[in-house]
Amino acid sequence: MGNSEYLLEVKNVSKVFPGVKALDNVSFDLKPGEVHILLGENGAGKSTLMKVIAGAYSPDGGELIIDGQPAANLNPRKAQDLGVGIIYQEFNLVPYMNVAENIFIDQLPVKHFFRIDHARMHREAKEILASLNMNVPTTAKTMDISTAQQQMVEVAKALTHKSRILIMDEPTASLTDREIDQLFLTIRELRAKGMGIIYISHRLQELKEIGDRVTVLRDGKYIGTRNLAEVTIESLVTMMVGREVGELYERVDVTPGEEVLHVEKLSSKAVGLHDVSMNLRRGEIVGLAGLVGSGRTELVRAIFGADRHDAGQVTIFGENMKGSAPKDSVRNRVGLLPEDRKRQGLALILSVAENTLMASLDKIFPGGLVNARKEKDLVDGYIKSLRIQTPSGSRSAQYLSGGNQQKVVLAKWLATESEIFIFDEPTRGIDVGAKREIYGFMNRLKQKNCAVLMISSELPEVIGMSDRIFVMREGSIVAEVPHDEATQEMIISYAMGADVAPARRSAADGARPLPKADA
Amino acid sequence: MKLLKTLSRIPNFLWINLAMIIIFAMISDRYMTVHNMINILQQGSVLLIVSAAMTMVILSEGLDLTLGAVMTMAGIVSVLALRAGWSVPMAVIFGILSGAFMGALTGTLVAIYKMPPFIATLGMQGVIYGFTLAFTNSAAIFTSNPDFIVLGSKIGNYIPVAAIFAAIIFVAVWAILHHTKFGRYTVAIGGNEAGTRLSGVNTTFWKWFVYVFAGIVSAIGGIILAARLEAADPIVGVGWEFDAIAATILGGTSFTKGKGDVSGTVLGVLLITVLRNGMNVVGTPTIWQPALTGTIIIFAIAFQVWMSMREDARR
Numbered sequence: 001m002g003n004s005e006y007l008l009e010v011k012n013v014s015k016v017f018p019g020v021k022a023l024d025n026v027s028f029d030l031k032p033g034e035v036h037i038l039l040g041e042n043g044a045g046k047s048t049l050m051k052v053i054a055g056a057y058s059p060d061g062g063e064l065i066i067d068g069q070p071a072a073n074l075n076p077r078k079a080q081d082l083g084v085g086i087i088y089q090e091f092n093l094v095p096y097m098n099v100a101e102n103i104f105i106d107q108l109p110v111k112h113f114f115r116i117d118h119a120r121m122h123r124e125a126k127e128i129l130a131s132l133n134m135n136v137p138t139t140a141k142t143m144d145i146s147t148a149q150q151q152m153v154e155v156a157k158a159l160t161h162k163s164r165i166l167i168m169d170e171p172t173a174s175l176t177d178r179e180i181d182q183l184f185l186t187i188r189e190l191r192a193k194g195m196g197i198i199y200i201s202h203r204l205q206e207l208k209e210i211g212d213r214v215t216v217l218r219d220g221k222y223i224g225t226r227n228l229a230e231v232t233i234e235s236l237v238t239m240m241v242g243r244e245v246g247e248l249y250e251r252v253d254v255t256p257g258e259e260v261l262h263v264e265k266l267s268s269k270a271v272g273l274h275d276v277s278m279n280l281r282r283g284e285i286v287g288l289a290g291l292v293g294s295g296r297t298e299l300v301r302a303i304f305g306a307d308r309h310d311a312g313q314v315t316i317f318g319e320n321m322k323g324s325a326p327k328d329s330v331r332n333r334v335g336l337l338p339e340d341r342k343r344q345g346l347a348l349i350l351s352v353a354e355n356t357l358m359a360s361l362d363k364i365f366p367g368g369l370v371n372a373r374k375e376k377d378l379v380d381g382y383i384k385s386l387r388i389q390t391p392s393g394s395r396s397a398q399y400l401s402g403g404n405q406q407k408v409v410l411a412k413w414l415a416t417e418s419e420i421f422i423f424d425e426p427t428r429g430i431d432v433g434a435k436r437e438i439y440g441f442m443n444r445l446k447q448k449n450c451a452v453l454m455i456s457s458e459l460p461e462v463i464g465m466s467d468r469i470f471v472m473r474e475g476s477i478v479a480e481v482p483h484d485e486a487t488q489e490m491i492i493s494y495a496m497g498a499d500v501a502p503a504r505r506s507a508a509d510g511a512r513p514l515p516k517a518d519a
Numbered sequence: 520m521k522l523l524k525t526l527s528r529i530p531n532f533l534w535i536n537l538a539m540i541i542i543f544a545m546i547s548d549r550y551m552t553v554h555n556m557i558n559i560l561q562q563g564s565v566l567l568i569v570s571a572a573m574t575m576v577i578l579s580e581g582l583d584l585t586l587g588a589v590m591t592m593a594g595i596v597s598v599l600a601l602r603a604g605w606s607v608p609m610a611v612i613f614g615i616l617s618g619a620f621m622g623a624l625t626g627t628l629v630a631i632y633k634m635p636p637f638i639a640t641l642g643m644q645g646v647i648y649g650f651t652l653a654f655t656n657s658a659a660i661f662t663s664n665p666d667f668i669v670l671g672s673k674i675g676n677y678i679p680v681a682a683i684f685a686a687i688i689f690v691a692v693w694a695i696l697h698h699t700k701f702g703r704y705t706v707a708i709g710g711n712e713a714g715t716r717l718s719g720v721n722t723t724f725w726k727w728f729v730y731v732f733a734g735i736v737s738a739i740g741g742i743i744l745a746a747r748l749e750a751a752d753p754i755v756g757v758g759w760e761f762d763a764i765a766a767t768i769l770g771g772t773s774f775t776k777g778k779g780d781v782s783g784t785v786l787g788v789l790l791i792t793v794l795r796n797g798m799n800v801v802g803t804p805t806i807w808q809p810a811l812t813g814t815i816i817i818f819a820i821a822f823q824v825w826m827s828m829r830e831d832a833r834r
Contacts, residue, residue: 024646058589270720284831306716306717325716326717326719326723327719327721329719331719332720336717338714338717343711343714344711344713344714344717346711347706347707347714347715347777348708348710349706349710349711349776349778350706350707350710350777354703354706354707358707358715359718359719359720359722360701360717361700361703363701368699368700368701369698369699369700370697370698370699370703383718
């Protein structure tokens with residue numbers, strides 16, 4: 001073990017991919033006992049830098065120094081041995097194995113030469129989890145525990161490798177506020193033990209709460225490192241985007257028109273929805289707030305016909321959608337922009353053009369033959385009007401950034417001439433610049449008298465954009481809040497239930513709490 | 520143009536082909552003859568037809584182990600129809616319909632009942648071979664109908680009729696993949712079935728239809744094979760599905776991602792055909808041929824998989 005001041009020094013590292021300079025002369029360092037935040041828009045080079053440090057990519061220039069020792073020719077195994085632990089956004093857990101087995105997956109304790117020592121494995125797993133104040137049963141299968149708990153298991157896994165450097169890629173992306181608090185407690189504990197934590201995040205609100213220092217990257221270049229205590233969030237945003245960002249949410253006023261979507265007492269045992277009633281009118285953006293797991297995604301999937309429901313009625317443009325499948329909803333001018341763009345919104349291997357016209361081939365080419373020229377003209381039109389950053393329509397969708405992928409999904413529904421747009425977490429994993437654009441498109445849809453239903457876990461977003469907000473809890477809608485009365489505290493208290501925040505409930509005078517359905 | 524571009528992008532094992540041809544040519548002076556080249560063309564044609572069908576199925580992230588059995592059955596159905604006094608066109612159409620029917624059954628199991636393709640098609644393979652054995656009393660049925668046999672013959676002693684059919688089917692499958700809704704949906708289902716369904720595509724129907732299509736195309740291959748052999752043999756199709764899968768994978772089509780193209784499959788077919796033909800011409804003992812060809816094909820697939828993994832890693 002070296003006696004350097006730094007756990008990790010990255011000096012002038014570059015990494016080139018065909019056609020892109022992903023990292024251009026980037027430097028970064030990490031001290032023991034600090035949380036160093038890596039900030040930047042998507043495509044800024046954060047992930048590449050992270051993978052270089054973890055040994056997944058070898059840099060084309062520059063050097064890495066770990067514990068004062070130059071670390072050349074890293075590979076993932078070697079980086080792990082040098083004390084680098086990494087928790088990717090997508091966890092590497094085996095769903096059918098239990099928590100303890102996952103924690104010790106690559107170093108299962110053995111007795112009598114080959115028998116797995118279950119007693120010792122669970123005992124040690126419990127010790128590690130307890131040392132982090134983590135409350136996860138070691139015998140539970142990882143597929144049965146919550147996302148937050150899965151993340152804890154990943155942290156514990158990293159600790160078994162005696163990691164001193166822990167890289168976390170957007171660890172709060174799929175956690176609820178309460179789970180985030182728990183995670184931050186854990187991170188502070190790790191910091192107190194002298195670990196260095198590299199924390200990648202998009203959420204500006206949480207930077208000051210958890211970070212000590214922050215390094216900003218932009219377009220693969222190093223922009224600067226600051227002490228978080230000494231900077232404002234606004235100045236960081238300016239560093240990130242290289243320009244001033246004004247108010248993120250801009251509201252346009254449109255008088256709502258006819259009702260286009262009506263949901264009456266919708267229930268589903270399979271996905272846990274109880275007597276949900278709601279509606280949506282032309283010219284409005286309706287927000288669907290609630291904690292992760294409160295049934296928001298399940299509700300919109302049921303509306304869209306992606307999952308069956310057992311009771312209740314969905315009416316779209318006056319048509320009863322009983323027993324409908326997604327194809328019926330699409331025919332009826334509804335478009336769903338799913339939260340998981342990569343797995344549900346796009347076929348990543350296909351081109352931008354193919355994805356854009358995926359839902360409208362029937363409409364545009366009724367004969368079933370795809371006319372290449374017409375296709376190109378149409379797609380180029382969308383690339384231009386939505387400002388999709390891609391060299392051409394024939395580029396595979398997997399190479400686009402999150403924001404541009406979202407635009408392709410939006411283009412898909414514009415191509416079908418949809419009039420009801422359902423956005424599920426429209427800006428998750430999207431950088432600030434693209435966020436603004438997405439909000440702009442939502443407002444434009446509103447002005448064109450389309451109807452927008454938006455699920456969002458970001459309270460400023462849901463309040464900033466919505467004309468009305470439905471709050472869900474445990475599969476039911478518990479409140480409908482008009483825009484001008486909505487506050488973050490009010491929505492949180494509805495979302496979490498009166499027993500969680502009884503004091504805040506009284507603040508919600510203006511809103512109409514809906515009686516909770518009898519379960 | 521796009522076709523040429525795709526072909527030029529897959530030069531990986533063209534040189535393996537060349538090397539094999541040179542080695543075979545050096546061992547036997549009967550190898551580099553017009554007669555043998557026509558033989559290769561003849562032998563490769565039926566495999567290309569079945570492999571084109573298999574490529575469609577694999578692109579949809581499926582697998583169809585019934586294709587060899589469907590070939591067998593289509594040949595038997597056609598020949599039996601001829602012997603029952605049907606005209607050649609009617610007999611051929613009947614054979615093709617039998618392939619479509621079996622494809623429809625397989626597709627129902629996979630697309631509608633959501634059985635894993637491996638199990639569903641392995642089971643159907645057993646069922647179909649069971650029927651072919653029963654229909655033929657497990658003996659080959661011969662035919663000498665000249666209008667039928669012409670399907671397996673050569674025009675002017677040079678160009679195999681099978682090669683013309685293979686070319687037509689190859690171009691058709693290529694065009695389907697690149698210029699039709701059906702092809703687009705096939706690849707999209709392979710790339711992301713859940714997402715494609717959420718785009719409002721009737722994925723169940725199109726997935727089902729892929730198997731119907733594969734059944735039709737392999738039935739054509741089976742009928743041509745029966746015409747060439749002047750007989751319908753109840754086990755003639757055994758192992759063709761393996762060669763078709765091998766040709767598809769060698770051609771760079773991925774088992775899991777909806778990635779690939781039928782133009783690569785042509786190269787896979789060429790490799791397998793050159794290998795099998797060469798073994799024969801240079802006089803490899805018959806009992807050793809399956810072991811040798813199997814080993815070489817497995818190594819070639821390993822090489823192809825390794826190459827495409829390296830390509831993915833570089834991105």
